[in-house]
Amino acid sequence: MSSQPAFRRLSGIDAARGIALFGMMSTHIFPLYVPGTAEATEVALLFSGRASALFAVVAGIGLALLTGGNAPRSGRVLRMDRRGIAVRAVLIAMVGLVLGGVETNIAVILFHYGVLFLLALPFTGLRLPALAAWALGWTLLSPVVAFLVRPWVETTVVPADVGGNPMFEHLLVPATLLADILVTGYYPALQWLSYVLLGMVIGRLRLPDLKVQGALVAAGLAAAIGAKLVGSYLLGPAGGLAALLQTPEAAGYPLEAMLDVGVGSIDQGASWWWLAIISPHSGTTLDLVHTAGSAAVVVGICLLLTRRSPRALLPLSGPGAMTLTLYALHITIMSWTDQLVPLPEPSAVFWFQVLAFVALGIVFHRLNARGPLELLTSGASRAARTGLAPEAGSGAGRANS
Structure with a gap:
């Protein structure tokens, strides 16, 4: 079956x-955290x-659609697809390095995002059974490998991380940059490739297919809730905490309270209970299972x-079709906003950006236009995929922009 029908339903993917x-x-x-306490806020508990896991899972979905959807391509056409993806990945990574030089406390994901695209290239020709096996194995084993490798990396590579967001200057210290991107950084690609493979x-x-969409919701709920239950048992009755x-x-x-927000500030030592x-x-x-399951639920519901009506979620799918541009704009705005004295009210900052981005997304959708960075990356990708039919290249580009 041709994968082309999948492209006509991408408004749900864009909404996710x-x-x-x-x-x-x-x-x-x-x-x-609730100010003055160790209690997680509602934003932390929900998002x-x-x-970010949803962002990575949807990236994997886009890669699968770019390479044929439910009928993966092979041979010369697949090689063209991979060239286009590689060029897109490099450009996204370059945007990430530019944003890494911006004064901000935000952990910028784009350089890691580009690296994950490159790491996923060998899997783009796999059919569903083989791909599912790889995704399952990677999800189960990559955290164990990271746990075992991290101490060696931290003692062998000095410094073992870039101490913030990757920037162009870090290209001069490739060992440190590689260690940060793969193992020691905020978005370690060793484990995060699991999200991309699961998305693929x-x-x-x-x-x-309606049944597939319903199954995504059901399976995602089962995975997300099941992982939480297993984790609660291991940390509670089993004595892990x-x-x-x-x-x-x-x-x-306050480890118990931090578990709801993140334990990145804690050096996770030799205890396997981590x-x-x-x-x-x-x-x-x-x-990984919990957050990927949550992502599957969101994708299924959006589909x-x-x-x-593909426009039913236009306030989400409009901005979702140009997230590279809007994410870069958000980082830039936050860099300026965080320098203001006094700091503006968070609600005002958030809703101003949301409303502006929704308006921009709808306008670009009505004009049938691409965001500036999407136009750059998709254009370069198409140029690298010379020989691919224009209609297929256009549809696939829309799928993953």
Whole structure:
């Protein structure tokens, strides 16, 4: 079956990407802890870890659609697809390096995003069964590999991370940059490739099928809730939390409260119980399964809501079709906003950007236009895919922009 029908239903995928954008923005703008307490805010409980995971899962869906959807391409056409994806990935990574030089406390994801595209290239020709096996194995094993490799990396590569966002200057210290991107940084590609592979599995399904859309919601709920239940058992009755509280790394930290927001500030030592946590950005198997399951639920719901009318979620799908441009604009705005004295009210900053981005997304949609950065990356991608039929290149470009 041709994958072309999948392209006609991409407004649901764009809507999911829009939710990811606004969710990530909320974690950048609002506090993640209730002021004066160790209690997580509602924004942290809802979006921390989940929004960026959704962004990565949808990226994987886009890669699958770019390479044939439920009928993966092969041979010469696949090689063309891979060239186009590689060029797109490099340009996205370059945008990430530019934004890395902006004065901000936000962990910019775009350089990692581009690297993940490159890492996913060998998997783009796989059919669903083989791809699902790789995604499952990577999700189960990559956190264990990272746990075992991280101490060696931290003692061998000095410094072991870039100490912030990757910038052009870090290209001069390739060992440190590689260690940061793959293992020690905020978005370690070793584990985050799991999201992309799981997204590619979703993208290999017959997404226009009502049963598939319903199954995404059901399976996503089962995965997300199941991972939470397993994590609660391991940390509770099984004694994991008590064991971690006895480790020197966790001493002095309100670990139980931090599990809802993130434990990145804690040096996770030799205790295997660290692999049982399900904290945002912890990169454990349970965290990956929970957040990927949550992403599948969002994607399934968005596809269901846009079955009858592709414009049903236009306030989300409009911005979702130009997230590269809007994400870069958001980082730039926040860099300026965070320098203001006094700092503006977070709600005003958030809703101003949301309303502006929704308006921009709708206007660009009505004009049938691309965002500036989307136009750049898709144009360069198409140029690299010489020989691919124009209509296929156009549809695929829309799928992943």
